Amino acid sequence: MNGAEAVVRTLVASGVDTCFANPGTSEMHFVAALDRAPGLRPVLTLFEGVATGAADGYGRIAGRPACALLHLGSGFSNGAANQHNARRARTPMVTVVGDHADHHLGYDAPLTSDLEGLARPVSGWIRRVGGSAEAGAASAHAVAEARSRGGRPVTLVLPAHAAWDEGAQCAAPVSPHTPRRVEPERIEAIARALARPGAAMILAGPALHGDGLEHAGRIAAATGVHLLAPTSPARLESGAGRVMVRRIPYFAEQAVACLAPYQTLVLAGGVEPVAFFAYPGRPSRLAPADAALPCLAGPEDDIVAALADLADAVGGGAGSAPRRAHVRPEAPNGALTPQAVAAIVARALPDGAIVSDEGFTAAVPTVEALAPAAPHDHLFLTGGAIGQGMPLALGAAVAAPDRGVVSLQGDGSAMYTLQALWSQARAGAKVTTIVFANRAYAILGIELDRVGAHGAGDLASSLLDIGRPALDWVALAHGMGVPAVRVAETAALAAALDTGLRENGPFLIEIDMTAAEVGLTPRRRHDVIN
């Protein structure tokens, strides 16, 4: 068999069953191998950032890697922003990227570039396949490395000659590295730290869902400490019946206020919280200067086991954790304010839904409103590189076809990877997208003020205004085969959401937010949404 077939067979043997693809000439042998080596479902994307974002969404929900198939250095670049987000999310995924055959590289053909140079900053592990004989083994290692060290995107460079040459063979799966088990002494030390007044835990990664979150709940029940989550966790289990966790707010001054009460912040699976951006004269660190930040388990450790051990150490009984009650808000009337949208989404959210959140300013109230809604997984923008939301929703829906995905999107961020809508239609992905159309980079209107950039006039304003011409999201969705409606008041949104959630495929709702936000200065908008 040729190298490409060995890659496909080995990926399948290693448990990879889905490939989000945007191939080119140098990946044609991989493409042709899909029919000979069954088991890897290809999902075509029309832009590489959709492929990497979808692999991220798949990995966050499935807990195992999907493949993203990209074309040379420039194709990789197009997918790099969402691979950056996946790296921050610690999502296991395997990006296979073709390159020119070795003998062709020296000729510096037009598409030649420093592929490894482009890939390294967003890859947890990278390997160039030297020839077909090593293609299978390299693929097995790639999957293992993606599943190691807390999970990470890895990049496998498959030059054309290594794909088309014969003499390859399928490789057996390779075991991931065993995560470090946290030693008993540290468990004991953390147990003592939690007994001090003013202690809280900041959970991240596997501590925020499943068994990890349950153990954290036992710890909270036994010790009374608060459970916090980073501003943008990869996957946060939330909703009725779930252990209560408070997310650290985005804006630095609010985050500082959130953390101010604590003298001890135990890190469980993550790192110290810091401000997204620097602001003149303000600190980057968010925790109180004199707070202790002991680490229970780092992102590469066995976090779930550490939480279990700690729960046992502090005497947390099973089922003792404080949990969210289910509260269904009243149906709102009148204008579609962010708060009204939040209440409507909270009322409609199906049990077990997945929420892909890239709604920024307008969706901020939705996160809080969903906390007592039906149980769900909430996926955030981990790396801050916008254009994650709709591809992530695609991947999550492919990983969990029956759960239903609600994709909360700012109109500005949605434009970066709007091609995802087409793949949602192609894949029959059960995604209901809500576009908050405020026709502005509203977050930048706030940030312009917060960074102290004074003297902005008409030219500066023109760069924050995406309303001239107005984007018509219904037309854009229709253009990619996705049914869509526009709503401007509460009853229409509730009805549209019911329709969308019943669809056996994608649906898009454009919310005209301008009516509710008319006349808001950036400062006032800031106040309204917070």
Place this chain on the structure above:
Amino acid sequence: MNGAEAVVRTLVASGVDTCFANPGTSEMHFVAALDRAPGLRPVLTLFEGVATGAADGYGRIAGRPACALLHLGSGFSNGAANQHNARRARTPMVTVVGDHADHHLGYDAPLTSDLEGLARPVSGWIRRVGGSAEAGAASAHAVAEARSRGGRPVTLVLPAHAAWDEGAQCAAPVSPHTPRRVEPERIEAIARALARPGAAMILAGPALHGDGLEHAGRIAAATGVHLLAPTSPARLESGAGRVMVRRIPYFAEQAVACLAPYQTLVLAGGVEPVAFFAYPGRPSRLAPADAALPCLAGPEDDIVAALADLADAVGGGAGSAPRRAHVRPEAPNGALTPQAVAAIVARALPDGAIVSDEGFTAAVPTVEALAPAAPHDHLFLTGGAIGQGMPLALGAAVAAPDRGVVSLQGDGSAMYTLQALWSQARAGAKVTTIVFANRAYAILGIELDRVGAHGAGDLASSLLDIGRPALDWVALAHGMGVPAVRVAETAALAAALDTGLRENGPFLIEIDMTAAEVGLTPRRRHDVIN
């Protein structure tokens, strides 16, 4: 003044008047400075690849750099593919990208990445501004470096503290490096080489337009040598009254046939032609193995002066060059085959138009058909990274608002940066886009066969088929504020093209190519278009 204002003032003082922008929080001081420091027109884009592609188009037409304003490492990644194309085009452009303040970098905030690592592979020159005091001087050097060594994209990293700190000053313009003047001995040697039988010149860069092309025409008239151009030149002057140049075909076997008659191929401004991709068992080099490839002038030399000197040396008189006659084809009837489209475009092309070409398979006959049409500049996909065409058309139209731009687009490639349509509308750019909607990655259907990737079945085919669901380009254009029509026969296309070319802004025509191509196998499609 702060560092950001010094950057803007220095760019303006150095002759930069346009900024294609997609800013974020760390660029807010730059944005605010636009109103205080007049002279830099901002054009908002909704995706970074549009900004870099537009700066490329602007630079190719204006012959001087525009600025692209991007946000951190992930924003840079999104713009990297089109900066790769600009690098291959040797387009002068200055990408300004914000980064976190130095004191914030160590905290590894979510958007932190190895920005220089991401930028280096696609930047001819890169500099990180250390503080506000050096912001002005660094900007002046960036413009000079962009205009040096044959032209190239440069990247100026402007960390937030260097943008917001005071103590900066505007810097005076810096002269570009003087290009090397080719020595008389080489001119004489090339003159002797051209006197041998079977000689041709391969022109590139400035040799393909303006004075460079005129001098090349004098050489051809005096010596009888053929003039050739690379497959994908940055800017090729073509049309009636222009010096005749033959483009080397894309497919390697055709390129080999094109070059086979020549024993001497003089390189003037470019490099040896090589195949775009490697194919099993086929050579990468296209020129005959025993051909001599003497170099008159490299891409960084003073090419125009070298051509002038050579024309004098061979005794080429002014105005003696063979020129294209103006031939207006008959109006075609019937089905919209690629040949019929080509004839209609050739008939309608306005005098002095600019053609942005990313039409791939379906537009191949258009290139030939335009050769005897009204004089025009033809801009090609220099780096092979698709998604160039519509952003390039935007930038060209901003650089030359009255000339009229015809943007030839494959439907597959158009999807990579379709956000460009919105910026065309925002900027009132006079761009008529023709989308060849064959609903397939048709080029890959051909390449699948040519690389010898056998055994492709339904799964492989699904990755070349972008017609399920069908993209509705009229809806997509309307969604971004661009008027549009769909045509399926010749008279309708001619009428739509007249409408589009009269618009004082963008217009889009979707050509339904499926009717004319129904039933074509990849092999047959290959034959039809060549």
